[in-house]
Amino acid sequence: MDYDGQIIRPPSEAQSIILQVTVGCSHNKCTFCGAYKEKLFSIKNAATIKKDLNFAATFCARQKRIFLADGDALIVPFHRLEKLFVVIREKLPWVTRISLYASARSIRSKTEAELQRLKELGLDRVYLGLESGNDEILASVKKGETASTMIAAAEKIRTVGLFLSVTALLGLGQVILSEAHALDTSRVLNQMKPRQIGILTLMPLDNTELGQHVLQGDFILPTPEELLRELRLILYHLNCTTQIHANHASNYVPVTGRLPRDKAKLLHEIDEALHGNRKMVPEMLRSL
Ligand code: SF4
Incomplete structure (x- = not known):
């Protein structure tokens, strides 16, 4: 497959065919994100994509899902x-399932029809980064978005009946x-009503604006305990029916479960860590 630079995909797409249809992110301005800093955004040419699909047709017959990379593949014009x-x-x-990353902007760029x-053609799952509801x-x-533009984008995805997965970033x-x-x-997530919520913890990267602010002392990261309290507060106030994946490698205490069914269990697991009865992931084992 033709991959330009580092390819990033959601953890739940580990078994998917990864087809890169864009290079980078059309926004590429978030101060915390170093994923596509070295890439100038472009849509890959049709011939390269066709070659990749021919390769997948020959060698990926066991993979039932396909994920379209990079950052916000939904920004590609509808007809393409x-x-x-x-x-x-x-x-x-x-x-059986096509998934992609989308931004609120790329969702706005498409009509409901x-x-x-x-x-109808197979799009099933849309991954959207909220990061914060504040x-x-x-x-x-x-x-480049606000809580209300994120809520509107989520509503559009839900109206069409697509699976919506939203991520938030502790810290x-x-x-x-x-x-x-x-x-x-949690207030905004309750309005977005995603079927799945991924909660990650900020890990400042030196190649990002935010990473530089941390090095200069202008951005004060919460302590691991404060980050756990943040996670607890989010989960405590969530009242939508959703799957929680707060087990990303960046998190100090990985927890996962279904809401509302598992809320008490998740809060208990966090409390155990806050009271010192459960070990947090050591710094050296955390990763993005
Ligand atoms: S929109 Fe997403 S991929 Fe693009 S810069 Fe922001 S966080 Fe990174």
């Missing part, structure tokens, strides 16, 4: 996506906005 989805169906008829058409934090990390509000970050994030 529609054509691509038709070719995926023709060449990989055994593939267009999203519906992509769903507008002050979203502005400070240059996310993004520093110490000073930690509580506001947690409360606003």
